[in-house]
Amino acid sequence: MTDLVDGLAGRLVVSCQAYPGEPMRDPRTMSQVAQACVAGGAAAIRVQGLEDIRATVAVIDVPVIGLWKDGDEGVYITPTLRHALACAEAGAHIVAIDATSRPRPDGSTFAGIVRGLKERYPDVLVMADCGSVDDCVRAESDGADIIGTTLGGYTQDRNKTVGPDFEFAQEAIQACTRPVVVEGRVHTLEHAAAVMRLGAHAVCVGTAITHPSTITGWFAAAVRGS
Numbered sequence: 001m002t003d004l005v006d007g008l009a010g011r012l013v014v015s016c017q018a019y020p021g022e023p024m025r026d027p028r029t030m031s032q033v034a035q036a037c038v039a040g041g042a043a044a045i046r047v048q049g050l051e052d053i054r055a056t057v058a059v060i061d062v063p064v065i066g067l068w069k070d071g072d073e074g075v076y077i078t079p080t081l082r083h084a085l086a087c088a089e090a091g092a093h094i095v096a097i098d099a100t101s102r103p104r105p106d107g108s109t110f111a112g113i114v115r116g117l118k119e120r121y122p123d124v125l126v127m128a129d130c131g132s133v134d135d136c137v138r139a140e141s142d143g144a145d146i147i148g149t150t151l152g153g154y155t156q157d158r159n160k161t162v163g164p165d166f167e168f169a170q171e172a173i174q175a176c177t178r179p180v181v182v183e184g185r186v187h188t189l190e191h192a193a194a195v196m197r198l199g200a201h202a203v204c205v206g207t208a209i210t211h212p213s214t215i216t217g218w219f220a221a222a223v224r225g226s
């Protein structure tokens, strides 16, 4: 399984997610987007929801990072062991889990979820979705295989930067011995290259590749001259 992490070194991960009520929120559609991203060179695909995980695992031959978003505030990315086990059961090779110390709906902890998941699925890896350097350091000692900067700017710990939080990325990379995947508001080719130069293991891009409404909005605003 270390091979799986090694295989992401210096590579692009693409997050394929459509949000509630959006036209592309359909597992088949997301799996097709994932296929297109793999054809373009994505080394792994990150997908949300059990149906999307199943549909995507069935059609691509690169690792799938699965998560289950439940709700939209507090801890909502794979918040409990039940959610994590379901992602693994659906076929995720890596399960992404909120690794903040915020309270979880069932009172559990990140460490407990990692332990429970690895007991049942020893080959499944854990990506720790972190919002601060403290989260990253704690997640490592709690057994995370990959550290993600996913939640930087989405918790109380850090302001939301325009574009990636380079400072967080740099500090996380310095503080961690596990591989750090920089994720969150990587919107341009320059952003992606810059985070790799900081020493990221890989970069994960979502919106700028797979969310056409947002990308269209960027262009529409540019065309309007705003």
Ligand SMILES: CC(=O)N[C@H](C=O)[C@@H](O)[C@H](O)[C@H](O)COP(=O)(O)O
Residues within 6 Å of the ligand: 015, 017, 067, 150, 151, 154, 183, 184, 185, 186, 204, 205, 206, 207, 208
């Ligand atoms: C904070 C949160 O819930 N992030 C989610 C995590 O799975 C997704 O909504 C993001 O799209 C993903 O992290 C990729 O980031 P970006 O779309 O900025 O490239």
